[in-house]
Amino acid sequence: xxxxxxxxxxxxxxxxxxxxxxxxxxxxxxxxxxxxxxxxxxxxxxxxxxxxxxxxxxxxxxxxxxxxxxxxxxxxxxxxxxxx
Amino acid sequence: xxxxxxxxxxxxxxxxxxxxxxxxxxxxxxxxxxxxxxxxxxxxxxxxxxxxxxxxxxxxxxxxxxxxxxxxxxxxxxxxxxxxxxxxxxxxxxxxxxxxxxxxxxxxxxxxxxxxxxxxxxxxxxxxxxxxxxxxxxxxxxxxxxxxxxxxxxxxxxxxxxxxxxxxxxxxxxxxxxxxxxxxxxxxxxxxxxxxxxxxxxxxxxxxxxxxxxxxxxxxxxxxxxxxxxxxxxxxxxxxxxxxxxxxxxxxxxxxxxxxxxxxxxxxxxxxxxxxxxxxxxxxxxxxxxxxxxxxxxxxxxxxxxxxxxxxxxxxxxxxxxxxxxxxxxxxxxxxxxxxxxxxxxxxxxxxxxxxxxxxxxxxxxxxxxxxxxxxxxxxxxxxxxxxxxxxxxxxxxxxxxxxxxxxxxxxxxxxxxxxxxxxxxxxxxxxxxxxxxxxxxxxxxxxxxxxxxxxxxxxxxxxxxxxxxxxxxxxxxxxxxxxxxxxxxxxxxxxxxxxxxxxxxxxxxxxxxxxxxxxxxxxxxxxxxxxxxxxxxxxxxxxxxx
Numbered sequence: 294x295x296x297x298x299x300x301x302x303x304x305x306x307x308x309x310x311x312x313x314x315x316x317x318x319x320x321x322x323x324x325x326x327x328x329x330x331x332x333x334x335x336x337x338x339x340x341x342x343x344x345x346x347x348x349x350x351x352x353x354x355x356x357x358x359x360x361x362x363x364x365x366x367x368x369x370x371x372x373x374x375x376x377x
Numbered sequence: 378x379x380x381x382x383x384x385x386x387x388x389x390x391x392x393x394x395x396x397x398x399x400x401x402x403x404x405x406x407x408x409x410x411x412x413x414x415x416x417x418x419x420x421x422x423x424x425x426x427x428x429x430x431x432x433x434x435x436x437x438x439x440x441x442x443x444x445x446x447x448x449x450x451x452x453x454x455x456x457x458x459x460x461x462x463x464x465x466x467x468x469x470x471x472x473x474x475x476x477x478x479x480x481x482x483x484x485x486x487x488x489x490x491x492x493x494x495x496x497x498x499x500x501x502x503x504x505x506x507x508x509x510x511x512x513x514x515x516x517x518x519x520x521x522x523x524x525x526x527x528x529x530x531x532x533x534x535x536x537x538x539x540x541x542x543x544x545x546x547x548x549x550x551x552x553x554x555x556x557x558x559x560x561x562x563x564x565x566x567x568x569x570x571x572x573x574x575x576x577x578x579x580x581x582x583x584x585x586x587x588x589x590x591x592x593x594x595x596x597x598x599x600x601x602x603x604x605x606x607x608x609x610x611x612x613x614x615x616x617x618x619x620x621x622x623x624x625x626x627x628x629x630x631x632x633x634x635x636x637x638x639x640x641x642x643x644x645x646x647x648x649x650x651x652x653x654x655x656x657x658x659x660x661x662x663x664x665x666x667x668x669x670x671x672x673x674x675x676x677x678x679x680x681x682x683x684x685x686x687x688x689x690x691x692x693x694x695x696x697x698x699x700x701x702x703x704x705x706x707x708x709x710x711x712x713x714x715x716x717x718x719x720x721x722x723x724x725x726x727x728x729x730x731x732x733x734x735x736x737x738x739x740x741x742x743x744x745x746x747x748x749x750x751x752x753x754x755x756x757x758x759x760x761x762x763x764x765x766x767x768x769x770x771x772x773x774x775x776x777x778x779x780x781x782x783x784x785x786x787x788x789x790x791x792x793x794x795x796x797x798x799x800x801x802x803x804x805x806x807x808x809x810x811x812x813x814x815x816x817x818x819x820x821x822x823x824x825x826x827x828x829x830x831x832x833x834x835x836x837x838x839x840x841x842x843x844x845x846x847x848x849x850x851x852x853x854x855x856x857x858x859x860x861x862x863x864x865x866x867x868x869x870x871x872x873x874x875x876x877x878x879x880x881x882x883x884x885x886x887x888x889x890x891x892x893x894x895x896x897x898x899x900x901x902x903x904x905x906x907x908x909x910x911x912x913x914x915x916x917x918x919x920x921x922x923x924x
Contacts, residue, residue, distance in 0.1 A: 295703070310737075328663055
């Protein structure tokens, strides 16, 4: 009987450790990747960067080149016509 | 050389007298840590609660007045964080009122001294455990010495947080070992009481009684003494819960619900911050599995970690070998072959169990391994176990080598303690480079703030000195370590750097300081001082450049 208990405890322990180093390890890795790339700090930095770029755009005389402006206009017209 | 019992007692007595005298001489060198205010408030809060309950109106009034006097914008509310232990806080609050101690500084330093004396008492119990197991005075004495002088542990022993738990953990383990040797009602009573006191300090101590009960049931299942032992187990559980109830006022209003809530609310109450670990800021909720071991190895004297690893692995391999050979029908083929081996197994299993529980539950640790400083109890045990086994192998041949090892271990610790006094709680292994030592978080407790304020007072004659903080350290709490008169000369302006004359900076940050610049030193400040001890930058001081 004693042996049965010992073995049961060992199996449970090994199962938990195995679970941790397989499934939990995988989850932890994903979590830390998310944390690293989408943390509050990172989002703040991206927000700052966007604001900075917007300011740069405002200060420029011609932010969009004539060619690009023409292309975007044509594209918007196409969407409008399709929606109608 | 064999000592008689009288000589052994004399050595112990002299050691304790000397250690106590040193403690009395140095306890005021340490700074005030940032959580002292909360703990004082915690003590007064529960004293107020108890005196209200028992009708001690005078104490109730005084404690209420004192509670209202404690203010700090960054202080947590005790009525919300009311699950902390009252073991030291409550008697200290009572002492403060009974002896009419007015100066906060005196109150804190008295607590520091009591904390150390409790730790010193626990070392005697550790010595007794080693004597029970190894029965060799020199090994037990070495264990006792290492238990006290491991630099980080010694430094923290004055701050009554994690080392208070280590002390009570040692008391508990002593009675656990005694109960294993003699499974009688007296030992179980003490074991139950100390288990509850340990749980009072750290809720994960619940593992001790759970594993003990399970192990006793398994060992005695289907045996003639099963019913008798079952009665003893019930007695133990009863002692445990009654004592838990008596010593923890938090449970008085609603014992069952509050006890359950202790575990259910744990996840929400745990700290969620970024920590500086290996030159990176990582979330303490997603720590690497090697976190605890890494911290132990970098902050424990090198030889100690080597001997610990060897001792632990020796016990583990012996345990595995015994496990493979266990047989139900042969009594000798068990997990141990003697009482001494049984004690080794208890240490091995509990240490492994605690370690894996922390790993499996992804415990959100912070500020190094301080929450698991009680592991030092196991570390020293395995160090002594390894040296004892080595001595048995070599027997009389190499006595000089052993004395040499003892001398190295002892003198290394003494040297480290003296070298970095009073910052032993920030000790790093001396084999590490300066870069590595400074790539981990340091003075979380803000004990260096005392040094910072004293330095400013010495170097500055201004009536008012405005100080900003470029770290996640509420340095205004450190002001209580200096005289009341001097405190009024300082104005703490937080992160309003433009208003400040000086900036205090250490490497504690709750956010990723590489990305968030809230702790970045403005360009109109320059570094005028840096406290660096044993290559560890404790803090930096910046001064505003005058135009």
